[in-house]
Amino acid sequence: MYLFPNAAPPANAGRSAVSDAGRVVGATTVLFHEGDSADTLYEVVTGVFRATKIFPDGRRQVVAFAYPGDIIGFGHGDAYRFDCDALTPARVHAAGRGEVLQAMRTDPELGEKLLSMAAGEVATMQDLSMLLCRKSAMERIAGFLISLAARTGKEANDQRVSLPMCRADIADHLGLTIETVSRNMTKLRARGIIDLPNRGCFVIRDLNRLRQLAESETGTR
Amino acid sequence: MYLFPNAAPPANAGRSAVSDAGRVVGATTVLFHEGDSADTLYEVVTGVFRATKIFPDGRRQVVAFAYPGDIIGFGHGDAYRFDCDALTPARVHAAGRGEVLQAMRTDPELGEKLLSMAAGEVATMQDLSMLLCRKSAMERIAGFLISLAARTGKEANDQRVSLPMCRADIADHLGLTIETVSRNMTKLRARGIIDLPNRGCFVIRDLNRLRQLAESETGTR
DNA sequence: CGGATCGTTGATAGGGCTCAACTTTGGTGG
DNA sequence: CCACCAAAGTTGAGCCCTATCAACGATCCG
Numbered sequence: 001m002y003l004f005p006n007a008a009p010p011a012n013a014g015r016s017a018v019s020d021a022g023r024v025v026g027a028t029t030v031l032f033h034e035g036d037s038a039d040t041l042y043e044v045v046t047g048v049f050r051a052t053k054i055f056p057d058g059r060r061q062v063v064a065f066a067y068p069g070d071i072i073g074f075g076h077g078d079a080y081r082f083d084c085d086a087l088t089p090a091r092v093h094a095a096g097r098g099e100v101l102q103a104m105r106t107d108p109e110l111g112e113k114l115l116s117m118a119a120g121e122v123a124t125m126q127d128l129s130m131l132l133c134r135k136s137a138m139e140r141i142a143g144f145l146i147s148l149a150a151r152t153g154k155e156a157n158d159q160r161v162s163l164p165m166c167r168a169d170i171a172d173h174l175g176l177t178i179e180t181v182s183r184n185m186t187k188l189r190a191r192g193i194i195d196l197p198n199r200g201c202f203v204i205r206d207l208n209r210l211r212q213l214a215e216s217e218t219g220t221r
Numbered sequence: 222m223y224l225f226p227n228a229a230p231p232a233n234a235g236r237s238a239v240s241d242a243g244r245v246v247g248a249t250t251v252l253f254h255e256g257d258s259a260d261t262l263y264e265v266v267t268g269v270f271r272a273t274k275i276f277p278d279g280r281r282q283v284v285a286f287a288y289p290g291d292i293i294g295f296g297h298g299d300a301y302r303f304d305c306d307a308l309t310p311a312r313v314h315a316a317g318r319g320e321v322l323q324a325m326r327t328d329p330e331l332g333e334k335l336l337s338m339a340a341g342e343v344a345t346m347q348d349l350s351m352l353l354c355r356k357s358a359m360e361r362i363a364g365f366l367i368s369l370a371a372r373t374g375k376e377a378n379d380q381r382v383s384l385p386m387c388r389a390d391i392a393d394h395l396g397l398t399i400e401t402v403s404r405n406m407t408k409l410r411a412r413g414i415i416d417l418p419n420r421g422c423f424v425i426r427d428l429n430r431l432r433q434l435a436e437s438e439t440g441t442r
Numbered sequence: 443c444g445g446a447t448c449g450t451t452g453a454t455a456g457g458g459c460t461c462a463a464c465t466t467t468g469g470t471g472g
Numbered sequence: 473c474c475a476c477c478a479a480a481g482t483t484g485a486g487c488c489c490t491a492t493c494a495a496c497g498a499t500c501c502g
């Protein structure tokens with residue numbers, strides 16, 4: 001059940017992209033760069049994408065991670081406002097912006113759907129800004145891990161959750177440094193709250209305590 | 222030229238509200254509280270509004286300030302996600318969410334308009350999150366003052382810009398404390414970059430230097 | 443004039459950043 | 473299969489920016 005089931009194939013979307021009847025497959029595929037003409041909307045079918053904004057002086061923010069079901073391409077004017085690439089092999093549905101607007105004229109439900117997706121996007125960004133505004137490093141990391149578990153449907157104890165992004169991505173998403181992310185993850189493991197069996201995944205051992213930490217850092221022990 | 226010119230009068234929107242043929246007038250009027258049923262969209266006609274999120278432990282974030290032309294009420298599901306009140310005497314146009322969705326069915330242009338307003342809202346929140354993610358106190362404050370000047374059409378040297386929000390509001394918007402805001406504003410004044418003639422307003426004396434500070438804190442002198 | 447709120451200024455401390463070294467992981471080629 | 477190397481992650485020491493706590497000054501309104 002996709003938003004753009006019958007969309008036309010997009011123009012070649014970047015290096016190493018493989019187009020397949022309205023879908024794009026590839027690992028580390030670049031969907032688009034900042035400044036590119038924002039003429040396509042994407043819906044993630046499989047895999048995880050990363051939206052990155054790079055400042056002139058090299059500072060970086062990972063604006064969002066996009067999971068299956070998420071729409072990429074809102075919040076831009078005529079040009080994309082950040083880079084977007086895949087962290088894993090991935091598939092997307094693509095649709096031209098013009099086509100979608102056209103389809104909206106004949107199908108009012110699509111308009112409502114898009115509007116509510118946009119509202120969801122706004123809500124997500126508000127949550128991020130609240131996190132960045134007032135939370136400590138530990139609160140941010142605990143909250144981030146919980147949100148990953150929730151998005152992948154593994155929000156329970158002792159389930160292996162995939163962590164496709166590296167420490168630098170997490171740091172640049174949460175407004176921290178690699179070292180601070182690493183130290184706090186180590187601390188969480190030392191307290192038995194999470195486990196880090198391999199690179200690229202984690203396991204929640206005590207969801208309740210993790211939730212407490214995400215709310216207030218005073219759960220310190 | 223308003224988005225909801227013929228909207229019906231809203232239900233009484235809060236204490237000290239005065240309703241007037243589809244408009245609401247009042248100072249410190251509360252438009253809505255977090256948790257209220259999100260059934261109305263507002264367009265600011267006059268005045269300045271403040272959207273505030275309060276955490277269980279008392280921490281606060283001012284999610285946004287809304288100026289004339291801005292739409293309030295996107296990014297919520299069924300219930301509003303934050304409080305909203307007026308910082309100054311203000312007028313708004315109000316429209317029921319259902320009405321707007323209904324109107325969208327007959328007027329596809331309205332749909333596109335709403336979608337592009339939502340996109341603008343997303344962009345605003347992305348900018349805020351980038352600011353909160355990677356910028357120093359001085360960069361945040363310089364950038365904030367510039368954005369206020371731009372929004373009120375006074376983005377030039379030696380114009381008096383209204384500053385309707387108090388230090389606490391600015392601090393809670395930028396993720397800083399009252400003291401840090403105060404100190405940095407004082408520093409800007411000491412360097413001749415801005416002037417603070419009265420409470421409730423400021424004047425940009427050197428827009429170029431203020432712009433530099435907003436980009437990189439290394440303009441330190 | 444007096445009180446309350448808002449804003450400023452000072453002293454101190456702490457959380458996270460910076461710089462740096464080291465360890466682990468994963469991939470590559472002999 | 474193993475040695476080697478680059479990239480990713482961890483750990484440590486020290487410092488800086490901003491928060492915190494506290495006192496003081498300014499402004500507004502009765």
